[in-house]
Amino acid sequence: MSRLAAPGELGxxxxxxxxxxxxxxxxxxQIAYRRWGxxxxxxxxRTNIILVEHSLTSGPEADEWWPGIIGPGRALxxxxxxxxxxxxxxxxxxxxxxxxxxxxxxxxxGSRFPGISIRDQVTAELAFLDALGIPAVHAVVGGSMGGAxxxxxxAMAPDRLNxxxxxxxxxxxxxxxxxxxxxxxxxxxGDPHWHGGDYYDTGHSPREGLATxxxxxxxxxxxxxxxxxxxxxxxxxxxxxxxPYRDPQQRFAVESYLDYQARKLTARFDAGSYVTLTDxxxxxxxxxxxxxxxxxxxxxxxxxxxxxxxxxxxYPYHQQEHLSRNVGNLLGxxxxxxxxxxxxxxxxxxxxxxxxxxxxxxAEESVHGNAASHFG
Numbered sequence: 001m002s003r004l005a006a007p008g009e010l011g012x013x014x015x016x017x018x019x020x021x022x023x024x025x026x027x028x029x030q031i032a033y034r035r036w037g038x039x040x041x042x043x044x045x046r047t048n049i050i051l052v053e054h055s056l057t058s059g060p061e062a063d064e065w066w067p068g069i070i071g072p073g074r075a076l077x078x079x080x081x082x083x084x085x086x087x088x089x090x091x092x093x094x095x096x097x098x099x100x101x102x103x104x105x106x107x108x109x110g111s112r113f114p115g116i117s118i119r120d121q122v123t124a125e126l127a128f129l130d131a132l133g134i135p136a137v138h139a140v141v142g143g144s145m146g147g148a149x150x151x152x153x154x155a156m157a158p159d160r161l162n163x164x165x166x167x168x169x170x171x172x173x174x175x176x177x178x179x180x181x182x183x184x185x186x187x188x189x190g191d192p193h194w195h196g197g198d199y200y201d202t203g204h205s206p207r208e209g210l211a212t213x214x215x216x217x218x219x220x221x222x223x224x225x226x227x228x229x230x231x232x233x234x235x236x237x238x239x240x241x242x243x244p245y246r247d248p249q250q251r252f253a254v255e256s257y258l259d260y261q262a263r264k265l266t267a268r269f270d271a272g273s274y275v276t277l278t279d280x281x282x283x284x285x286x287x288x289x290x291x292x293x294x295x296x297x298x299x300x301x302x303x304x305x306x307x308x309x310x311x312x313x314x315y316p317y318h319q320q321e322h323l324s325r326n327v328g329n330l331l332g333x334x335x336x337x338x339x340x341x342x343x344x345x346x347x348x349x350x351x352x353x354x355x356x357x358x359x360x361x362x363a364e365e366s367v368h369g370n371a372a373s374h375f376g
Contacts, residue, residue: 004082004132007036010060010094015127018089024114028103031128032087032094034060036070037078045135046162050076050360051125052085053142053149055346056217056277057269059093060085068349075356081138088145089124090116090276098272099200108200108272116276117283118145122152126160139363141165141356143345144315145277148284151323154302155286163303163331163363165356168312168345170319171293171326172285177314180220181278184213188271197272210271211262213278218261223311223341227254297326303366305359307334309344331362 005011011033018026041047052062052070062085063070070076076083087095090113098113129137140153140161147169154164170177191209193199199206219227231254235241239250251259290296304327308320317335324333334355338344345352 004035004039004084005033007078008034008063010034012094013128013131015124015131018120018124018127020114020120021117021123022115026089026096026114029089029096029124029127030094030100031089031096031124032060032091033084033128034062035082035084036063037080037082039082039134041138042134047134047137048081049134049137050081050083051137051140051153051161052076052083053140053146054085054088055142055144055146056281057265057274058146059091060087061093065346066349066352069352069356075353075360077360084137086125086128088121088149088277088280090121090273090280092270092273095124097270098197098276099270108198110200110272111197113197113272113276115283116280118148118152118280119156121149121280122156125149125153126157129160136160137162139163139165139360141167141359143167144169144342145281148281151286151300151304154300154304155290155296158300158302161302162367163305163359165305165307165359165363166320166323167307167355168309168315168320168342170284170315171297171323172287173282174319178282180216180314181282184216185275185278187212187216188275191271194271197275200272206271207266210266210269210274211259213274214262214265215258218258220314221341221343223313223339223344225311226339226341229339230254231257294326297323298328301328303329303331303363305331305333305362307336307345307355307359309336309338309340309342311339311344312342314342331366332358334358 013031015029018029058065072079087093090097098109102109140150142150147166150164151166188209191206193204194206234253236251236253236256241250241252287293287296306324308317336344336351338348340347
């Protein structure tokens with residue numbers, strides 16, 4: 001039987017050498033993960049694993065960024081399912097990434113870490129399952145970058161999952177998404193402490209560049225209505241942005257909020273991983289090498305549930321509607337209604353509970369019809 005880390009604990013799995021879509025190699029790769037619930041079904045070749053895919057700067061602590069979603073009797077019910085959340089290759093929560101030691105010299109990979117795609121992230125997860133002797137999972141679900149991974153899972157490994165839940169993402173990166181994400185990368189690479197990505201042994205990091213990238217990104221994660229209702233044109237308490245001369249210490253309230261979000265990220269995340277994963281999102285295109293978007297989507301016959309947010313600026317709801325009209329086997333669709341914007345799939349816990357319960361129910365129906373699930 002597969003040996004998994006204890007519930008809730010961080011596990012690390014060696015997956016060998018990964019070959020990227022673009023032709024690079026990542027020798028000695030490792031994938032970090034956490035799991036909740038007990039694994040069943042190995043003997044039958046179909047397990048009770050629900051693989052949860054994280055967004056850009058999240059990690060394998062899915063019970064923290066989806067509070068109330070994972071646990072006994074919850075939407076992702078650990079009395080019935082083994083919930084597993086891996087950390088993406090290239091990330092900063094235990095999996096091999098730019099800050100990891102290179103197997104040749106023990107120094108950080110830095111600029112030697114190759115560009116990766118969403119497909120490479122899925123390739124790494126498939127290698128992770130192979131290393132653990134796990135032939136298949138019940139379902140894969142995620143939002144934003146995690147949604148892109150779930151979509152690629154359905155295209156790349158249809159024989160290894162029963163259903164996919166794709167939330168708040170598109171079939172490919174749009175020009176607008178690439179542009180806004182490239183601006184974030186430029187902010188980091190323009191920081192004098194970036195050193196071409198080889199800053200890890202300099203004693204400094206491109207924190208200011210990462211902070212600027214986060215400010216740009218956060219404006220796309222939240223809704224325009226929410227920010228205006230919360231902050232409007234109010235000044236930050238004790239500050240005056242309307243003085244006779246521009247002073248960066250005198251801010252509007254929304255500027256202070258964005259500064260706070262920037263400080264939070266720079267305290268917990270690595271700029272190299274941010275660049276790597278943002279670039280992976282820019283490379284996202286389900287139709288690349290598969291005859292174009294609609295042909296690729298129509299060829300995906302894994303039962304798929306799609307959800308989006310009505311106020312999402314980054315991945316507008318029409319992009320999820322496009323997915324729903326073209327995938328080969330649509331389980332259902334849900335709209336999350338919220339002023340929050342893209343981050344609603346992380347912030348609207350009650351709605352996400354309903355969305356995920358519906359997804360799991362429909363996924364089981366698609367496999368077992370009206371019969372009771374053998375995972376029960």
